[in-house]
Amino acid sequence: MYKYIIRRILVFIPMLIVLSMIVFGLAKAAPGDPFTGRMLDPNIDPEVYEQQREALGLNDPIPVQYVNWATRIVKGDFGESMYYKGRSVASLVWERLPNTLYLGLFSLAITLIVAIPIGIYSARNPYSMFDYGATTFGFFGLAVPNFFFGLVAIYFFAIKLGWFPSQGTITGTDITGFQEFLDRIHHMVLPGITLGLAGTASYMRYMRSEVLDVLGSDYIRTAKAKGMSERNVLYKHTLRNAIIPIITLMGFEFGALLSGAIITEQVFSYPGLGTLFINSITNRDYPVIMAITLLLGVTILIGNLLADIFYSIVDPRIRYD
Amino acid sequence: MNQVPLLSVHDLKTYFYLEQNRIAKAVDGVSFTVSPGETVAIVGESGSGKSITALSIMKLIEKPGKIVEGSIHLEEKVISSLSSKQMTKLRGNEIAMVFQEPMTALNPVYTVGNQITEMIRKHRKLDKKQAQIEAINLLKIVGISRAEDVVNDYPHQLSGGMRQRVMIAMAISCNPKLLIADEPTTALDVTIQAQILDLMVEMKERYHMALLLITHDLGIVSEYADRVVVMYGGQVVEEAPTKQLLRTTKHPYTKGLLESLPNLKEDVDRLGTIKGTVPPAYALPNGCRFYDRCPLAMEKCKEANPELYQVNTSHTVRCYLHEKEEIE
Numbered sequence: 001m002y003k004y005i006i007r008r009i010l011v012f013i014p015m016l017i018v019l020s021m022i023v024f025g026l027a028k029a030a031p032g033d034p035f036t037g038r039m040l041d042p043n044i045d046p047e048v049y050e051q052q053r054e055a056l057g058l059n060d061p062i063p064v065q066y067v068n069w070a071t072r073i074v075k076g077d078f079g080e081s082m083y084y085k086g087r088s089v090a091s092l093v094w095e096r097l098p099n100t101l102y103l104g105l106f107s108l109a110i111t112l113i114v115a116i117p118i119g120i121y122s123a124r125n126p127y128s129m130f131d132y133g134a135t136t137f138g139f140f141g142l143a144v145p146n147f148f149f150g151l152v153a154i155y156f157f158a159i160k161l162g163w164f165p166s167q168g169t170i171t172g173t174d175i176t177g178f179q180e181f182l183d184r185i186h187h188m189v190l191p192g193i194t195l196g197l198a199g200t201a202s203y204m205r206y207m208r209s210e211v212l213d214v215l216g217s218d219y220i221r222t223a224k225a226k227g228m229s230e231r232n233v234l235y236k237h238t239l240r241n242a243i244i245p246i247i248t249l250m251g252f253e254f255g256a257l258l259s260g261a262i263i264t265e266q267v268f269s270y271p272g273l274g275t276l277f278i279n280s281i282t283n284r285d286y287p288v289i290m291a292i293t294l295l296l297g298v299t300i301l302i303g304n305l306l307a308d309i310f311y312s313i314v315d316p317r318i319r320y321d
Numbered sequence: 322m323n324q325v326p327l328l329s330v331h332d333l334k335t336y337f338y339l340e341q342n343r344i345a346k347a348v349d350g351v352s353f354t355v356s357p358g359e360t361v362a363i364v365g366e367s368g369s370g371k372s373i374t375a376l377s378i379m380k381l382i383e384k385p386g387k388i389v390e391g392s393i394h395l396e397e398k399v400i401s402s403l404s405s406k407q408m409t410k411l412r413g414n415e416i417a418m419v420f421q422e423p424m425t426a427l428n429p430v431y432t433v434g435n436q437i438t439e440m441i442r443k444h445r446k447l448d449k450k451q452a453q454i455e456a457i458n459l460l461k462i463v464g465i466s467r468a469e470d471v472v473n474d475y476p477h478q479l480s481g482g483m484r485q486r487v488m489i490a491m492a493i494s495c496n497p498k499l500l501i502a503d504e505p506t507t508a509l510d511v512t513i514q515a516q517i518l519d520l521m522v523e524m525k526e527r528y529h530m531a532l533l534l535i536t537h538d539l540g541i542v543s544e545y546a547d548r549v550v551v552m553y554g555g556q557v558v559e560e561a562p563t564k565q566l567l568r569t570t571k572h573p574y575t576k577g578l579l580e581s582l583p584n585l586k587e588d589v590d591r592l593g594t595i596k597g598t599v600p601p602a603y604a605l606p607n608g609c610r611f612y613d614r615c616p617l618a619m620e621k622c623k624e625a626n627p628e629l630y631q632v633n634t635s636h637t638v639r640c641y642l643h644e645k646e647e648i649e
Contacts, residue, residue, distance in 0.1 A: 216383075218425040224381055225420075226440045226491065227413035230405070236439075240430045315430060316475040 004318075008308050012301060019297040020073065024066050027290045078291045083283040089291045092276060097295075099169055100265070100272035104257035106188045107196035115200045116246075119207025120234075126212060134204060141201025146260070150194040150267035157190060164190050167269035191268040195261055199253055206249060210242040217241075244315050251307025255300030325396075326354035327531050328378070328416075328499055333391035335370075335377045337602070345602035347373040347386070349555035355499065360525065360532040362546035362563075364539060364578065368599040370555040371535045375501050378533075379418055380408050395499070414444040417492035419521075421504040423484035427476035433460075433487050434472035437494060444495040459490040462527075463520060482513040486520065493524050500525065501533045506541070518545055539578050543567055548635075551575050554610030555602055557629065561636040571638040573615045609641075617642060 053059050057068055072079070078089035122131040158166035165171070169187050170180065214220060215238060223237045258273065265274030273292060280288035312318040335348040348370045355361045363371045377388055380400065393400040395415060403411065412418075420426040428436060437459060438452035447455060453472070460468035463486040476484055485505060492500055502521060506514035522545060525532045534546060542549055542563060549566045551559040551574065559572040570576050580593030597614040606612060609622040621641055629637045630647040 218420060218422055219428040221381060222418075222420060222426045222488075222491075223428065225379055225412055225418040227409045227411065227443060228439065229409050232439070237428050237431075241428070316432075317429060317477050 004312055005309055008305060012305055015301055016298065019301065020070055020294060021066065023290055023294045023297065024069055026293070027286050028062060028065075030286065073294070079287040081280075081285055081288050083280065083285040083288070089287045092288060093273065093291055093295065096271060096273045096276045099270065100258060100261050100274060102184065103188055103191055103195065103261060103265070103270065103272060106185070107192040107199070108253070108257060110192055111196040111199045111203060114196075115203035116207050119204045120211050120239075122204070122208040123211035123215060124234075126208075131208075134208070138201040138205050141197045141204075144197070146194055146197065146263050147267050149197055150191070150264055153190050153194055154268070166190070169271060187270075191264050191270050194267070195257070195264045198260075199256075203246065203249065206246055207242065210245055211238060214238045214241045240314060244311065247307050247310045247314060251303045251305075252300070254303030254306065255296065258299050259296050326394075327357045327359075327396060328355040328533070329394045330354070330374070330378065331392045331394075333374065333377055333393065334389045335373050335382055336387060336389050338385040338387065339603060343603040346555050346605060347602045348377060349605075350391075351552070351555070351557055352391075353550045353557060353560060355531045355533055357498070357531055358525075358529055359548065360522070360534060360546050361548045361550060362534045362536060362542040363550045363552055364536060364542055365552035366537055366599050368602070369552040370602070371552050372503050373555075374552070375418070375503050375533065375535050378501065379412055379416060380405075381412075410444075413440055413492075413497070414495045415497050416499045416501060417495070417497040419485070419488045419492050419500065419502045419505045422508050423481050423488055424508065426488060427484055429476055432473050432475055433479070437472075437487070437491050440491060441494050455494070456490075459494050460487070462493070463487075463490040463524070464516075465490075481509050482517065485509060485513075485517050489517070489520060489524060493528055493530075496528055497530060499531045499533060501535070503535045504537070505534075507536075507538075514541075539582055551578070554600060554605055556610065556626075556639065557637070558611065558639045559637065560629075565636055569636070571632065571636070571643050572611075572640050573617050573642075574611050577614075577616075609639075 057065060060068070076090065078093070081087050081089055081092055084092060118134050122128075122134045125131055154166045157163050165187050169184060171183050171187075175183055220233060220237055223233045228237070261270075261272055262274035262277055264270070265272045266278055269275070273295075276288065277292045279285075280292070331352045333348055333351045334346070337345040337347055339345055351370070351374055353361070353363075363374060365371045373382070373386070376382055378393055378400065380388070380403070382388060388401065391401065395411070398411070400408075400411070427433070434453060434456050437456040438449070441447055441452040441455055442449070445452075445455075457468045457472050460471055465471050465483065465486055471479070471483070471487075476487075479487065488505075500521070505521065506517050509517060518541060521532065521534075524530070534541070536542060546563050548562050549560065550557055551566075551572065553574050559566065559570075559575050561569075561571075566575065567579070570579060574595070577593065577595035581595065583592060595614055600606060600610060600613070606623075607626070608624050609615070609618070609626050612618050612622045615622065619641060627639050627641045627644065629639045630643050631637050632643050632646040633648060
């Protein structure tokens, strides 16, 4: 078990290196360097720029530049933003990351709370009115684009009904403690539901088909033949088997929550990583773009790592491969 | 058979309501009894309704299936009218079942011990520790060496024969009165089959259980069963004590089944076959259900399905050829 986890973590390292190379390569492939578009001042000798380039190591061979960059990253130095003068990339990202993380977790919580019970109930009553309703909702959730659903939600629930705020993370700075917590949740409701819509639909569909599949299996019949109660059959024998594929799905979803937030955050003007990312692209703020891309990649890797670990806990057949 | 039967099934009808308003009459008026300590075999091809009969006794018929008629008694209990909660107290405790596929009949994510103890704890009200000791003990009884280790193994770590032994250990764990074995050896290697069957008979004697053995293998039947119920198209077509059935076979279907078995005494080039297949349960003919495949079919057979004729005190057969032999 521990061996498996350690081996899995070791595999994580080369993947991380390859990921960083891709991110670095993409940034290098983009035309220009930090001085492009700034050589307008005729009073500055082009020689000075050249000296600066030399000093910044921009004339070094690409592999050397990569190693230097990677070494700084390992030390936690992501450089400075080109757009927000004098601000380190790390501080910008750290400032936004919690907002996105809260939104992601909140959305994931809603997704699971809604999708799993509905999926189970649908599977236990297949082809019922409820099941057809859930299926319809599922197709709706998968078909409607995030941004469109977000806009409609703002129109009805924020503007027409006034139940929820349409943007931001918090009303004012004068509230603290539990009040602040509630206010943050209040702000997260609409973007959280929007972000989780597609996920809810797909988890629900997966859960339904998995539970349905497991309920028809021989070992469930055995459990019933042993005289196990319906509760026991469902919660002990069915769910643990049905949840295995869901864990894999959650591994992917973990990364997708952060990247998926890019559009949703934009729609709700939610000050998270997504809005920062979009702004950096518009401003050609390469260090920030690189840092966020790397971070998204790492979350996807971590998501998969966690999925693999949980997978091996839930399914004993995985442990001794 | 003067004893009070342990299990008595009377006029059982289990239908499946399929799409397009089709009704599959999987079990269509089956009656038989099992006495205490007796081994009764239900024999028939795939699709003859033998497994559905077994599942009906356990009341484990899933939608769209339904027991539409008939009564099932276990001693004085009327199983057919028990609530689903009362059934959970009876299943595993008074009637236990061993299934065909040991590879898939155990839950892959729980240890063997866990799956045995949960049953012991439910029916016998033992605590965790006692149940664990009992589980190890049961595994030893069914012939598993290193039972102390196997109890902590997962099903995928065991061979098919071992898993079937585990299933049997589970089945006997609460000392049931009746053990239903649904093709318990079909999925096993031939060398293991006899071991498992011998084990079941040994357990039957040790725990004074009755055994309802469901199989398509008449070879097994001749060796292990006291009495045979032959099923075809959801109905009983012949029933008799094993020896009598083998010696004075009446029904053409039973004869066909026997001819398809290899025989050491006679030298034949080719084993007999029964042409055709069992009619689908949703499209049963009006006449005799074996009419299309019967080498001795008569005009009469096409028109109406024969009754079960009692040809002597312990032998019944559903065939017009033996109508006149009926005793009062």
